[in-house]
Amino acid sequence: MTANTVFMFSGQGSQYYQMGKQLFDADPVFRSWMTRLDDLACRIAGHRIIEAVYAAPKSEVFDAIDYTHAAIFMVEYALAQCLIARAIVPDMTLGSSLGSFAAAAVAGYIEPEDALAAVLEQAAAFAASCERGGMIAILADPSLYEDDFLRRHSTLAAINFSTHFAVSAAHADLAPIEAVLRQRGITYQRLAVSYAFHSARIDLAEEQFAWFMKSIPCASARLPLVCCERGAALKQLSDDYFWRVVRQPIRFREAIASLEGQGRHRYIDVGPSGTLATFVKYALPDASASTAHATLTPYGQDLNNLARLASDAHPRKMEQHG
Structure with missing residues (x-):
């Protein structure tokens, strides 16, 4: 076919x-x-x-x-x-x-x-x-978003595959989110965007x-x-x-x-x-x-x-x- x-x-x-x-x-x-x-x-x-x-x-x-x-x-x-x-x-x-x-x-x-x-x-x-914001791609199961910290400080923006999702957040929340992910040993990447799409x-x-x-x-x-x-x-x-x-x-x-x-x-x-x-x-x-x-x-x-x-x-x- x-x-x-x-x-x-x-x-x-x-x-x-x-x-x-x-x-x-x-x-x-x-x-x-x-x-x-x-x-x-x-x-x-x-x-x-x-x-x-x-x-x-x-x-x-x-x-x-x-x-x-x-x-x-x-x-x-x-x-x-x-x-x-x-x-x-x-x-x-x-x-x-x-x-x-x-x-x-x-x-x-x-x-x-x-x-x-x-x-x-x-x-x-x-x-x-709009106020400035950003997005973070996270290499983990999307169920991680149910974590209380992520839900309070971000919005689920995308689910791309079973171990990759993205969140959007206010600019002031980006670094604290990254710090928590880093502490937990979770791979992430801040995207080159200037708003919380x-x-x-x-x-x-x-x-x-x-x-x-x-x-x-x-x-x-x-x-x-x-x-x-x-x-x-x-x-x-x-x-x-x-x-x-x-x-x-x-x-x-x-x-x-x-x-x-x-x-x-x-x-x-x-x-x-x-x-x-x-x-x-x-x-x-x-x-x-x-x-x-x-x-x-x-x-x-x-x-x-x-x-x-x-x-x-x-x-x-x-x-x-x-």
Whole structure:
């Protein structure tokens, strides 16, 4: 049985300086879309995203939301078009948190220009209305969240697989949470985000964003969209979809389980860091015949990863049309 191809799009925390730079320098499709979207972002927000991403040193933490929100969308959408140009075509898309914007644009629910405008507006709403916060990824069974200390000082933000979840918290609570985890010998990582996404701490931004979204049209899509907020595939989007995906918990483990119940899949991570490909590998059942593939990573293998995916796509295409 031929595997369905799923393009997966990650959200805040997956970004880093210089992401996609190899493709920007070498691939005309990727560069063309990045430049086109950058011109639009500059007209809307008054600053260049490409300049911020590629001019800065790689070692610094990249968490300024007025740049990161747009940068993630731009890289993901441009990478998706780069893959499609190489005959690596999705049968469905999957969006996690902010990645839902690119997933919806690639699936045809929303025009990429409208999606970028919405991403920029959402970032502006967060900056205008919300106090700073953060998120911590925790390598442990999600049942650990039932711990009284974690429940009192954070919000469960995501369950990615059986031994990996994330919490959101106020900025003042991040260090105390990390101290408790460290004391207990639990592995954790603070994510490169500047707000407590997927928690009530971003609710003050909802009104501004919802008002803006009334002007953005949504169409009937070409492809199913797997929603990590619902943990299932959708065929149409609710009016508040683009708010819910950043406000409600991420149910990535459930989304993959839902897909695996339908058969074999080829999961291609179209995010900046390859994080979702790693999550899939841990979320797949032992007997699964599905595969997971990273494209961009921080480790300088972008062109090699893309070449491997492209070489795999051509036999599939010949098999389908043979």
